[in-house]
Amino acid sequence: MSLERFISQAVSSWMSADGPDSDIVLSSRIRLARNLSEFTFPTVFKNEEAKQVSETIEERLNNEAFSDKSQLEFLKMDDIQPLQKRVLVEKHLISPHLAENSTHGACLLSENEEFSIMVNEEDHIRIQCLFPGLQLSEALKAANKIDNWLEEQVNYAFDEQYGYLTSCPTNVGTGMRASVMMHLPGLVLTQQMNRIVPAINQLGLVVRGTYGEGSEALGNIFQISNQITLGKSESDIVEDLNSVVSQIIAQERSAREALVKTSNIQLEDRVYRSYGVLANSRVIETKEAAKCLSDVRLGIDMGYIKNISKTILSELMTLTQPGFLQQYAGGPLRPNERDVRRAALIRERIQMETQNELGG
Amino acid sequence: MICQECNERPAALHFTNYTNGEKTEMHLCERCAQEKGELFMMNQGDGFSINNLLAGLLNIEPAFPKTKQSTFHQEEVIQCHECSMTFPQFVKIGRFGCANCYETFKEHLSPIIRRLHSGNAKHNGKIPKRIGGNLHLRKKIEELKLNLKDLISQEEFEQAAEMRDQIRSLEKELTDYQGGGN
Numbered sequence: 001m002s003l004e005r006f007i008s009q010a011v012s013s014w015m016s017a018d019g020p021d022s023d024i025v026l027s028s029r030i031r032l033a034r035n036l037s038e039f040t041f042p043t044v045f046k047n048e049e050a051k052q053v054s055e056t057i058e059e060r061l062n063n064e065a066f067s068d069k070s071q072l073e074f075l076k077m078d079d080i081q082p083l084q085k086r087v088l089v090e091k092h093l094i095s096p097h098l099a100e101n102s103t104h105g106a107c108l109l110s111e112n113e114e115f116s117i118m119v120n121e122e123d124h125i126r127i128q129c130l131f132p133g134l135q136l137s138e139a140l141k142a143a144n145k146i147d148n149w150l151e152e153q154v155n156y157a158f159d160e161q162y163g164y165l166t167s168c169p170t171n172v173g174t175g176m177r178a179s180v181m182m183h184l185p186g187l188v189l190t191q192q193m194n195r196i197v198p199a200i201n202q203l204g205l206v207v208r209g210t211y212g213e214g215s216e217a218l219g220n221i222f223q224i225s226n227q228i229t230l231g232k233s234e235s236d237i238v239e240d241l242n243s244v245v246s247q248i249i250a251q252e253r254s255a256r257e258a259l260v261k262t263s264n265i266q267l268e269d270r271v272y273r274s275y276g277v278l279a280n281s282r283v284i285e286t287k288e289a290a291k292c293l294s295d296v297r298l299g300i301d302m303g304y305i306k307n308i309s310k311t312i313l314s315e316l317m318t319l320t321q322p323g324f325l326q327q328y329a330g331g332p333l334r335p336n337e338r339d340v341r342r343a344a345l346i347r348e349r350i351q352m353e354t355q356n357e358l359g360g
Numbered sequence: 361m362i363c364q365e366c367n368e369r370p371a372a373l374h375f376t377n378y379t380n381g382e383k384t385e386m387h388l389c390e391r392c393a394q395e396k397g398e399l400f401m402m403n404q405g406d407g408f409s410i411n412n413l414l415a416g417l418l419n420i421e422p423a424f425p426k427t428k429q430s431t432f433h434q435e436e437v438i439q440c441h442e443c444s445m446t447f448p449q450f451v452k453i454g455r456f457g458c459a460n461c462y463e464t465f466k467e468h469l470s471p472i473i474r475r476l477h478s479g480n481a482k483h484n485g486k487i488p489k490r491i492g493g494n495l496h497l498r499k500k501i502e503e504l505k506l507n508l509k510d511l512i513s514q515e516e517f518e519q520a521a522e523m524r525d526q527i528r529s530l531e532k533e534l535t536d537y538q539g540g541g542n
């Protein structure tokens with residue numbers, strides 16, 4: 001398969017489309033947890049009951065079209081290859097838990113991968129909507145639409161006091177987790193994250209590295225999400241998150257400005273060195289690739305690099321994970337082989353850009 | 361022991377995981393563990409860390425506050441009749457077994473829920489249209505009845521009469537709804 005075709009198949013709409021503030025916010029996500037009232041939760045249910053849950057949902061949803069525009073695909077975890085599952089996980093469409101530990105787990109995917117519904121994950125139903133840029137309200141609207149449609153077909157476990165009943169008490173109430181993925185190289189380079197993270201935590205939000213741990217976030221990509229799900233309305237949760245994210249965006253922008261003012265040439269040097277590594281290396285590990293991709297993306301946002309599309313960070317952070325690399329290679333790879341493949345894929349991807357430039 | 365992921369390097373890290381009450385073990389080399397770890401971290405939901413955190417949090421709560429009676433006979437273990445989960449089990453795994461567990465463990469639940477949700481113990485968000493259909497109505501009626509009480513105590517009888525009529529018409533709506541009328 002050609003790389004171009006592989007990418008066009010591999011890239012979800014949130015990675016390639018443009019959204020508000022997408023120089024800093026890579027994506028916005030809403031997840032709703034729901035359970036069916038007549039079955040025990042996946043925590044304890046037996047094989048037979050798990051099967052019934054999956055069949056019930058598949059049946060109801062097959063009978064009722066969600067919308068005439070969107071084609072839905074029902075994928076049973078037991079029917080697909082481990083590698084395919086891994087790719088879905090790497091695309092954030094399903095969770096590792098659904099892929100590896102679920103009983104009669106399944107997922108419902110929309111054609112453009114804007115939303116997915118996980119079946120028999122930690123809860124019977126988990127609705128996820130993923131939008132490019134900062135679009136939490138839009139994602140909430142989309143998730144609500146799916147939720148309303150589902151609620152017409154199945155009986156949700158709902159309680160007057162505790163709201164939507166979930167298997168984990170940390171999700172009860174709205175069952176909603178709203179999150180944004182942010183690229184924050186300016187705040188990391190100016191060493192401000194250690195100050196900002198506790199401040200964000202105090203506001204009832206959780207910060208974590210999306211592809212790594214804590215402040216060691218791979219590719220300077222951080223995920224910020226609401227901690228509590230009970231006692232606040234969905235729109236209040238989204239609004240509170242939005243206002244904090246807007247402040248972080250402002251701080252990131254001023255950190256970038258400060259960097260240009262104080263160390264313009266050093267920053268340009270860093271960006272181009274990383275570009276050189278990506279364009280030329282023959283063996284590259286995840287960590288180095290992530291660092292260089294972050295630098296190059298910053299270089300694009302700051303105007304140092306002009307002929308490369310800015311989607312390269314989200315795209316290659318996804319495509320250079322083990323599952324994708326192996327899918328592209330068409331078979332299993334040992335870790336050291338992956339590093340070689342990763343380097344090759346990145347080189348090719350960058351060549352694609354420069355060729356487009358020459359051709360156009 | 362050899363790493364079960366790559367079957368190549370010696371396993372340096374050993375994980376135990378409980379799913380559906382079943383114990384699974386993982387033995388990984390450092391390299392594969394790192395890669396698996398990345399995969400876990402990518403789970404934007406609630407990963408392993410939350411689970412552990414919760415178990416720790418719940419354990420702080422005295423699961424069975426010693427009462428005078430309990431010193432006389434065996435401590436009674438609360439168990440959900442729908443899914444057979446016991447309260448100690450819930451505390452251990454940090455997950456409910458079914459919707460009915462919320463009702464079963466009600467007495468012990470409130471402090472736990474409050475601690476997890478910044479002191480909140482009442483849902484204030486979306487109400488499902490179909491199942492929660494009359495919840496909107498019942499909430500409204502409750503609210504008006506409180507108002508009615510106030511008005512009567514303030515001897516505002518004219519307004520109270522209006523309020524009473526409003527409540528009646530809403531109650532009629534509610535019985536219509538429960539009668540299956542659409």
Ligand SMILES: [Zn+2]
Binds near residue numbers: 365366368
């Ligand atoms: Zn290994």
Ligand SMILES: [Zn+2]
Binds near residue numbers: 440443459461462
């Ligand atoms: Zn139960």
